[in-house]
Amino acid sequence: VAVTLRDVAAHAGVSPRTVSNVVNGYRYVSPATRARVQASLEELRYQPNLLARSLRRGRTGIITLLIPRIDVPYFSELAHEVVERASRLGVTVLIDETGGLRDRELALLDLAASSRWVDGVLLSFVGLDDKALSGLAGTRVPVVLLGERTARTGHDHVGYDNVAAARDATQHLLDTGRRRIGAVGGPADRADATSELRLAGYRAALDASGLPPNPGWYVSAPYTREQAARAVADLLATADAPDGLVCFSAEHAVGTLSALHGAGLRVPDDVGVVTFDDVEECRFATPPLTSVGPNKADVAATALDMLLERADGSTVGPRDVRVPYVLQERSSSAPPRDGG
Amino acid sequence: VAVTLRDVAAHAGVSPRTVSNVVNGYRYVSPATRARVQASLEELRYQPNLLARSLRRGRTGIITLLIPRIDVPYFSELAHEVVERASRLGVTVLIDETGGLRDRELALLDLAASSRWVDGVLLSFVGLDDKALSGLAGTRVPVVLLGERTARTGHDHVGYDNVAAARDATQHLLDTGRRRIGAVGGPADRADATSELRLAGYRAALDASGLPPNPGWYVSAPYTREQAARAVADLLATADAPDGLVCFSAEHAVGTLSALHGAGLRVPDDVGVVTFDDVEECRFATPPLTSVGPNKADVAATALDMLLERADGSTVGPRDVRVPYVLQERSSSAPPRDGG
């Protein structure tokens, strides 16, 4: 049942070349021929085999989006922006999950690069360190890195200033009168460079205010609501609990709210909360969460445009774009009304 | 820089055929030859061109997942399950968004079917009516429908009993002593068959209890937290507000909680809430939301397995699988403690 170009050519009494010209909107075809071919095309219901076309052209019109997990709100919202813009540009998006695992990030990137399936890769990396990143400099396929950390890797990169964002978020809590400010983030080892950057910003803000850091106020938990909730609950059980918390992800923040609620503490009156990743869930949490983060449509558009530009053959030096971030104030960080 | 099979063959002094045999693990290759080819393979860093292979084999190892929006928690969690299982089966997933729009659903399905890009399509349809669905019976590519509604379409279908689920959810609120039960769902026109099914179940439960339906207690809003919140706020402003609400989606439920909170009503003491779509966000809402829905891993696994079976050539009649659903009780529907 597969109608090929050849079939159409035979039906219309022309050569395959001419049919191809019509299909691809080539200009120099006589109106008469064009009409005849057009008719055959429709009569036979011709559908080009995109696979064959891609093999021939050396381009597929597909890009891969590599993210840790699609069901993490930050990434699903980002993916939405990417898919939407790509679709408008006639590009389709293949999504794969790395789990934030260094080895999977490498393997999937390598697969994407070598398979010729895709014209480019958008990689939201987590596990990769600078060394691994620069190791993959010679990939055949263009790669744009999406990530918190700037790295000298020879690849384009889109990100934002995480240290400054964390500093601003912390400062915001200080501005509302809190003085015992903690943070909730990922495991602070090499595997999570993002948390390290944010931790640095958090500490910088405290330093600048002359407040001594209290190491006990940094709560470390994997990026899930449940584990964050448990870790924060542990913190709250201590005698000396904070009156403000900077959360490094929406998951951490939601877990934190749950723990605070469970401990009978009021937000924002007893504890002020600020979080990274301004996702819908944050806007509708009780109370709505003050959030800092980039505009995801910005990130997606910038990255996608850079990638497609590369796919079109651009060879300018690796670019490092920082998109702006915004601190959106909501009630979770309003100044406390009374002494709790 | 593209090393082809031919290059390797020349390097190893064998025919392309033999190299292909080695690459694909064909058994009848002499150990000596195999070793030699293996060495050349590695020395030249051969990477098969998957595009060419797919063209030849007539199979790509890619499937398309068509959903309304990837950033809706229910779909992102479902997509995660699909991607994870697919990846374990060596299949990659192309994700596209239909916006729940009938025309886009059709267009994307048609594109997927005709392009030969993919071995199959998982379509979570919303806008399509039975007529459109059966119209696409003759697609060249296997299609498995994911959706609330059973339809005689000639395609495989995975779903669950929405009427019964809505009935159970409503009954659960009745069981906790509420008598003035409303519902929050999508626009109840033809475009949203899902809401109609759930509405039917809701009404059936009220009927069975001999309670007269109050049309004013059905709140209709698009599937966003914000619009649901606004619609529910309007309802609460009326003199005769309900003491229980069945929400038809997680977005509706989260918006509902926000509206109730804004109106100073306590959940569950003043109003009990139950919702569809048991997503993470519901488990960590304040208060945690009682939810009904299928196990998404079940849905994904069933659908994917059916699809791949079809891709392997199975021609059994169209199957209609109903996966079980579970009502998970949480505090949003606990019996009220006092008269509010």
Added chain:
DNA sequence: CTGTTAGCGCCTTCAC
């Protein structure tokens, strides 16, 4: 066990 020969369906350089 392995070499030779054809294509998969399309686009594109070369002629006319």
Added chain:
DNA sequence: GTGAAGGCGCTAACAG
């Protein structure tokens, strides 16, 4: 303006 070949890189018949 259009026809006739050739080949993108790979695998599947068919020998041998």
